[in-house]
Amino acid sequence: MSREFWQETRIQAWRWFLHTRRRPIVVISGLFQPLIWMALFVLVLKDSMREVIVGPYLDFVTPGALLFTAFNASLNAGVPLLFDRELGFLDRLRVAPLADRFSIVLASAIHIAVITLMQCVVIIGAAAALGVRFQGGLLGAGVGLVALLLVILGFTAVSLGLAFQFRRHFEMLAVVMIVTLPMVFLSSAFAPLERLPEWLRGLVLLNPVTLAIEPLRAVYSDEEWSFTMPLDETWLGTPTPAACLVGLAIFVAVAGFWSRGVLRRKLA
Amino acid sequence: MGMSAAPLLCVRDARKRYGTVDALCGVSFEIAGGEVMALLGPNGAGKSTLIRSLTTLQKLDSGSAEVAGADVGANPSAARRAFGYAGQESALDKLLTGSEMLRFQAGLAHLPRVEASSRGKELLQRFGLAEAADRAVETYSGGMKRRLDLACALLHRPRVLILDEPSSGLDYEARRGLWALLAGLARDGVAILLATHDFEEAESLAHRCVLLARGRVAGSGSAQELRDALGAWVVTAAVRSAPRAEDRALLHELFSALGGTPLPESPDSAECAMAAPERADGRVWTDALREEAARRGVVLTALGQRRPTLQDAYLAATRGAAEEVR
Ligand SMILES: Nc1ncnc2c1ncn2[C@@H]1O[C@H](COP(=O)(O)OP(=O)(O)O)[C@@H](O)[C@H]1O
Ligand SMILES: [Mg+2]
Numbered sequence: 001m002s003r004e005f006w007q008e009t010r011i012q013a014w015r016w017f018l019h020t021r022r023r024p025i026v027v028i029s030g031l032f033q034p035l036i037w038m039a040l041f042v043l044v045l046k047d048s049m050r051e052v053i054v055g056p057y058l059d060f061v062t063p064g065a066l067l068f069t070a071f072n073a074s075l076n077a078g079v080p081l082l083f084d085r086e087l088g089f090l091d092r093l094r095v096a097p098l099a100d101r102f103s104i105v106l107a108s109a110i111h112i113a114v115i116t117l118m119q120c121v122v123i124i125g126a127a128a129a130l131g132v133r134f135q136g137g138l139l140g141a142g143v144g145l146v147a148l149l150l151v152i153l154g155f156t157a158v159s160l161g162l163a164f165q166f167r168r169h170f171e172m173l174a175v176v177m178i179v180t181l182p183m184v185f186l187s188s189a190f191a192p193l194e195r196l197p198e199w200l201r202g203l204v205l206l207n208p209v210t211l212a213i214e215p216l217r218a219v220y221s222d223e224e225w226s227f228t229m230p231l232d233e234t235w236l237g238t239p240t241p242a243a244c245l246v247g248l249a250i251f252v253a254v255a256g257f258w259s260r261g262v263l264r265r266k267l268a
Numbered sequence: 269m270g271m272s273a274a275p276l277l278c279v280r281d282a283r284k285r286y287g288t289v290d291a292l293c294g295v296s297f298e299i300a301g302g303e304v305m306a307l308l309g310p311n312g313a314g315k316s317t318l319i320r321s322l323t324t325l326q327k328l329d330s331g332s333a334e335v336a337g338a339d340v341g342a343n344p345s346a347a348r349r350a351f352g353y354a355g356q357e358s359a360l361d362k363l364l365t366g367s368e369m370l371r372f373q374a375g376l377a378h379l380p381r382v383e384a385s386s387r388g389k390e391l392l393q394r395f396g397l398a399e400a401a402d403r404a405v406e407t408y409s410g411g412m413k414r415r416l417d418l419a420c421a422l423l424h425r426p427r428v429l430i431l432d433e434p435s436s437g438l439d440y441e442a443r444r445g446l447w448a449l450l451a452g453l454a455r456d457g458v459a460i461l462l463a464t465h466d467f468e469e470a471e472s473l474a475h476r477c478v479l480l481a482r483g484r485v486a487g488s489g490s491a492q493e494l495r496d497a498l499g500a501w502v503v504t505a506a507v508r509s510a511p512r513a514e515d516r517a518l519l520h521e522l523f524s525a526l527g528g529t530p531l532p533e534s535p536d537s538a539e540c541a542m543a544a545p546e547r548a549d550g551r552v553w554t555d556a557l558r559e560e561a562a563r564r565g566v567v568l569t570a571l572g573q574r575r576p577t578l579q580d581a582y583l584a585a586t587r588g589a590a591e592e593v594r
Contacts, residue, residue, distance in 0.1 A: 015372055087357075
């Protein structure tokens with residue numbers, strides 16, 4: 001990519017980071033949500049879930065909280081762009097001599113990815129302080145971060161695509177709200193795959209949230225995890241952490257492709 | 269630098285249709301460097317459609333437009349480098365400061381860092397924003413926002429400036445200040461197109477006006493030429509205080525009998541007007557009109573006679589063609 005493209009991407013990302021610095025409340029509240037979730041789940045559900053989940057419950061919940069943070073933040077990535085359009089700011093970008101309008105999306109994605117990863121690191125740190133750590137040292141941490149990054153990239157792409165698909169921010173917020181709950185609950189975020197009804201398991205496995213959470217959970221709670229270890233059985237087959245990551249990468253590629261297509265059409 | 273001969277903005281037979289609405293039906297004009305052109309027209313005339321097409325925010329159905337030689341449809345990137353645009357609403361980020369806004373704009377325009385900073389400072393100074401440079405845009409007054417918007421549009425030294433109602437929402441002082449800035453830019457050789465509803469703005473700023481009505485050019489020329497084309501005088505009269513069709517018909521008949529040209533009137537006014545040449549006999553038109561009416565047993569009120577204004581020329585050209593807004 002050209003130097004001009006990086007210059008315009010950098011300045012747009014700079015603007016988003018300025019926003020975050022001047023409105024830190026958005027990041028802080030985004031951080032408190034999963035921490036409160038985790039605390040509540042441990043306090044309220046620990047005993048009732050005892051026979052469902054083997055091992056410490058916090059080990060089980062931490063990946064869910066991380067995923068929830070990454071998923072939620074990235075699915076809302078497009079909302080500021082919608083406000084930009086409603087306030088006429090997008091027209092400023094559209095009449096600017098940009099090298100490639102993809103910089104609009106890329107800058108937004110970079111900002112969200114960095115902020116969300118930072119939030120995840122805080123949660124990872126908080127969990128570590130409570131004794132929940134990645135198994136397998138750097139490789140385990142690497143797998144965890146890659147899974148999170150893929151989730152962030154994929155759902156940011158989806159969100160940015162939606163932002164150009166919709167005309168008004170409340171339409172988008174409504175869709176995001178409708179999508180969030182089933183995506184989280186029809187995943188293995190809060191209950192293991194094997195506990196779900198047989199017919200549902202395959203579907204849940206196709207959910208990118210599940211594809212991320214399975215390897216994340218493997219590196220969090222299984223000391224002997226490996227890329228090829230079989231996870232829970234479903235009618236779609238028995239996934240491995242490696243297969244999950246590949247599935248997640250495919251999701252990111254499809255989401256990126258779709259989003260770029262929407263951008264091409266709507267910003268032409 | 270004065271006006272140069274080569275046109276910097278060129279519109280040829282521009283057409284645009286939305287469903288069944290013809291927003292632009294064959295608009296053509298040119299603007300030279302150093303020239304200010306006012307685009308005047310009632311609501312729905314197609315001003316914004318034209319401006320959005322010129323600024324590559326949308327595409328024309330047919331016809332073409334060139335900015336500094338770059339076709340806006342075929343080569344939008346080159347066109348975007350050549351024009352600066354400020355829309356009707358100031359499109360600023362209120363969380364940023366004035367100088368941050370300019371830094372942002374400089375990044376979009378790919379100015380080198382050093383140049384961006386010096387040019388930003390220069391513009392802030394020139395537009396009276398130096399003191400407010402490090403304050404959030406949120407705290408700016410309407411006039412300051414407009415000026416910052418304009419500074420952003422000018423940052424990359426465009427040769428063409430396209431403005432949609434630049435002084436809307438500004439008080440008198442702020443408007444005068446803005447006009448002085450724009451006049452200065454024109455003296456520097458920038459070609460300026462501005463859509464406006466403000467006749468005073470057009471009179472004091474524009475070298476030429478294009479009157480747009482229902483997507484067509486209903487008249488063009490300098491304010492003086494447009495006024496002269498209407499005639500030497502505008503003569504007004506009414507029969508009763510409430511508007512009535514038969515009074516209107518009577519007045520039109522009177523006007524025609526005296527050799528004037530009835531002007532289209534507003535449907536909710538009892539007053540009718542005609543454009544008229546200088547009288548050969550040196551009498552005033554109001555006397556002649558009163559006399560002619562008396563011969564027919566009609567008493568006229570609200571008799572008046574004045575030199576045509578740009579607004580008269582505009583109303584004559586655009587009324588009737590205007591969309592029914594009420
Ligand atoms: N996006 C649109 N869809 C349908 N009709 C439109 C659209 N934009 C403008 N129009 C119509 O085109 C005509 C010209 O509109 P516009 O260019 O906004 O006029 P102006 O700016 O002079 O008030 C109007 O009849 C308007 O209703
Ligand atoms: Mg308009």
